[in-house]
Amino acid sequence: MEPGTPLSPTERSSPRREKERARSGRESLDDVLAASVICHLAVVVDGVPLALPTVFGVDPDGPDEGGTVYLHGSVASRSLVQAPDQDVSVTWTVLDGMVLARSGFNHSMNYRSAVVIGRPRVVAEPGELSHALDLLVDHVVPGRAAALRRPTRKELAATTVLALPLHEASVKVREGDPDDEPEDVAAGYWAGVVPLRLRAGDVVTSADAPGTAVPAHVAARADELR
Amino acid sequence: MEPGTPLSPTERSSPRREKERARSGRESLDDVLAASVICHLAVVVDGVPLALPTVFGVDPDGPDEGGTVYLHGSVASRSLVQAPDQDVSVTWTVLDGMVLARSGFNHSMNYRSAVVIGRPRVVAEPGELSHALDLLVDHVVPGRAAALRRPTRKELAATTVLALPLHEASVKVREGDPDDEPEDVAAGYWAGVVPLRLRAGDVVTSADAPGTAVPAHVAARADELR
Numbered sequence: 001m002e003p004g005t006p007l008s009p010t011e012r013s014s015p016r017r018e019k020e021r022a023r024s025g026r027e028s029l030d031d032v033l034a035a036s037v038i039c040h041l042a043v044v045v046d047g048v049p050l051a052l053p054t055v056f057g058v059d060p061d062g063p064d065e066g067g068t069v070y071l072h073g074s075v076a077s078r079s080l081v082q083a084p085d086q087d088v089s090v091t092w093t094v095l096d097g098m099v100l101a102r103s104g105f106n107h108s109m110n111y112r113s114a115v116v117i118g119r120p121r122v123v124a125e126p127g128e129l130s131h132a133l134d135l136l137v138d139h140v141v142p143g144r145a146a147a148l149r150r151p152t153r154k155e156l157a158a159t160t161v162l163a164l165p166l167h168e169a170s171v172k173v174r175e176g177d178p179d180d181e182p183e184d185v186a187a188g189y190w191a192g193v194v195p196l197r198l199r200a201g202d203v204v205t206s207a208d209a210p211g212t213a214v215p216a217h218v219a220a221r222a223d224e225l226r
Numbered sequence: 227m228e229p230g231t232p233l234s235p236t237e238r239s240s241p242r243r244e245k246e247r248a249r250s251g252r253e254s255l256d257d258v259l260a261a262s263v264i265c266h267l268a269v270v271v272d273g274v275p276l277a278l279p280t281v282f283g284v285d286p287d288g289p290d291e292g293g294t295v296y297l298h299g300s301v302a303s304r305s306l307v308q309a310p311d312q313d314v315s316v317t318w319t320v321l322d323g324m325v326l327a328r329s330g331f332n333h334s335m336n337y338r339s340a341v342v343i344g345r346p347r348v349v350a351e352p353g354e355l356s357h358a359l360d361l362l363v364d365h366v367v368p369g370r371a372a373a374l375r376r377p378t379r380k381e382l383a384a385t386t387v388l389a390l391p392l393h394e395a396s397v398k399v400r401e402g403d404p405d406d407e408p409e410d411v412a413a414g415y416w417a418g419v420v421p422l423r424l425r426a427g428d429v430v431t432s433a434d435a436p437g438t439a440v441p442a443h444v445a446a447r448a449d450e451l452r
Contacts, residue, residue, distance in 0.1 A: 012272050037321060037422070038335065040266045042275035046238050048343055049268035051277035051317040055335065091277040095263060095424065100444060104363045104374050105381040109264065109281065117274055137330045141420070148330050149410070155331040177432040184375070190438035194367070194448050195427035196263070198321065205418040206403040212416035218326060222420050 007169050012117060023171040032114040032171055033058055033069075036092040037140065037198065041071055041162075043088045045078065051091070057135025058166070063128075066167035069116065070123065070132040073162035077122060080162070089117045090164060098194040101178035102187065108174060110193060116169045120162040126153075132161045143217030200225035233395050238343060249397040258340040258397055259284055259295075262318040263366065263424065267297055267388075269314045271305040277317070278302055283361025284392070289354075292393035295342065296349065296358040299388035303348060306388070315343045316390060324420040327404035328413065334400060336419060342395045349387040352379075358387045369443030426451035 006024055033056075040051040054072045062068025069090065073080075080086070097110035123129045133156075134145035151159075178191045185191075200222040203214050232250055259282075266277040280298045288294025295316065299306075306312070323336035349355045359382075360371035377385075404417045411417075426448040429440050 012274055037324070038319065040277040040317065040319070042268050042277040044270065044275050048238055048313050048315055049270050049275040050315050050341065051266040051268040053317065053319040053337065053339060087274050089274055089276050091266065091279065093264070093266070093279040097430075098263070098366050098447075100367060100370065102374065103381070104359050104371060104377055105385065107281075107363055107366065107370075109366075111279065113279060115276065133330050137333055140324050140333070140335075141326060144326065144333075145330060147415075148328065149413075151330055155329070159331065177430075177434065180432075180434070185434050187375075188438065189373075189435070190441055190444075191432040191435050192440065192444070193430045193432070194444065194451070195430065196424055196451070197427065198422055199425045201421035201423065203418055203420050204323075204403075205416065206406075208403065208406070208411050209415070209417050212414070214418065215416055218416075218418070218420065221324075225420075225422070 007171065010168055021172045021174050023173050028171040028173065029114050029166065029169050032092050032094060032112045035094045035112065039071070039090050039092045041073065041088060041090050043080070044086060055136050055140060056090070057132060057139045059131070059135055062163070064163060064165035064167070066165050066169070068163050069166055070135055071162045071164065072136060073120070074160045077160040077162070080120060080122065085119070087117055088120050088164070089115055091115050095196045096175065097196050099174070099178050100192055100194065102180045102184035102189050102191050106178055106180050108178070110175050112171070112173050114169060114171045116164060116166055118164045118168055120164045123161040123163050126156055129156055129159065129161055132163070133159065136161070141218055141221045147215055147217060198225065233397065236343070236394055247398045247400050249399050254397040254399065255340050255392070255395050258318050258320060258338045261320045261338065265297070265316050265318045267299065267302050267314060267316050269302045269305045270312060281362050281366060282316070283358060283365045285357070285361055288389070290389060290391035290393070292391050292395070294389050295392055296361055297388045297390065298362060298386075299346070300386045302388060303386040306346060306348065311345070313343055314346050314390070315341055317341050321422045322401065323422050325400070325404050326418055326420065328406045328410035328415050328417050332404055332406050334404070336401050338397070338399045340395060340397045342390060342392055344390045344394055346388040346390045349389050352382055355382055355385065355387055358389070359385065362387070367444055367447045373441055373443060424451065
């Protein structure tokens with residue numbers, strides 16, 4: 001999808017509060033997804049809404065409108081068997097900082113978040129499933145799928161992947177300083193932001209792989225998150 | 227609540243897969259909440275399940291069974307007005323690492339996650355609301371609430387806080403090396419973990435607070451997350 005392509009939010013996918021935080025370009029969605037390692041899939045299971053943390057992969061040229069997001073969906077798949085026609089949503093939340101204002105009321109977080117709503121489908125065709133699994137692995141560490149053996153037929157049969165169109169999406173961003181009341185600013189107290197970022201530590205080689213070298217694609221990803 | 231107190235998971239709050247990852251002690255719940263900056267509140271809004279990222283605060287001696295978790299809940303409150311008798315859930319997800327196995331199938335994440343299910347109540351009593359707001363602020367930066375002016379009546383009236391019992395909870399933890407198939411290990415390829423942690427950067431003083439010193443409680447929190 002081209003940079004500058006507008007998102008297609010609907011009323012239900014759009015922020016209801018703090019409308020100045022809404023972003024309308026497709027590149028803002030791509031940014032949030034690229035900055036996220038996991039997402040939360042919201043589904044109703046046995047009558048209770050759950051937010052299931054899961055890895056994901058993106059195919060901007062996938063078969064669904066707006067491109068396809070693939071999710072590891074074993075728990076969710078149970079609810080989809082129960083209610084195949086239910087809409088679900090996926091939320092990505094990147095925490096960028098703690099916003100420490102002069103009042104509790106104006107405390108906030110700096111973040112980038114995205115929500116996609118849609119009717120999921122279970123990926124059944126083996127070619128698409130194999131492609132989706134590569135995307136899931138490569139989203140975590142780019143280049144990793146090509147370094148692995150191919151999945152077996154048994155592994156593919158034991159894996160549930162959901163596909164969702166990236167069409168009905170909305171993005172919210174909060175950045176910068178606290179927004180304090182003028183009288184609170186005038187009182188002269190400190191306010192500010194503690195920046196936050198998910199960072200990688202030193203790569204740990206598995207105990208059952210002594211003496212093997214950390215592959216370049218793994219080292220590069222760890223460096224990117226250093 | 228005493229360390230060693232067992233959690234009270236129910237079938238719907240319990241992990242269905244990978245049961246070896248379940249933790250049964252209250253201290254595992256306390257650990258996940260202490261390590262989290264935000265959580266995701268799962269609610270059905272206009273018929274669609276959403277995972278709403280929000281800050282939270284914990285009162286282990288709160289009025290609800292098992293203690294109380296308080297959530298900033300303005301968006302969620304709309305759905306609760308629509309359906310006051312609906313159960314909701316809250317999910318905390320702490321990402322500890324990328325688990326890079328020899329096969330895509332055995333790729334995973336190291337994480338600590340908790341789910342609490344329950345019937346939320348909107349905090350209405352001004353004393354409890356004010357206390358809850360202090361807990362929300364202090365969870366982000368311990369000691370911060372005491373450094374702020376008290377909320378005004380207008381601010382309290384404009385704030386929606388939800389309370390949920392910490393009673394019906396379950397915790398899952400995945401840690402350590404990848405679990406590979408013996409034949410994949412024998413092939414001699416590298417496998418390992420890229421540890422992940424949410425870390426703080428240098429504290430940024432607000433542009434409208436030039437020359438003010440970063441308070442000790444803020445510096446201590448930033449150091450803790452360094």
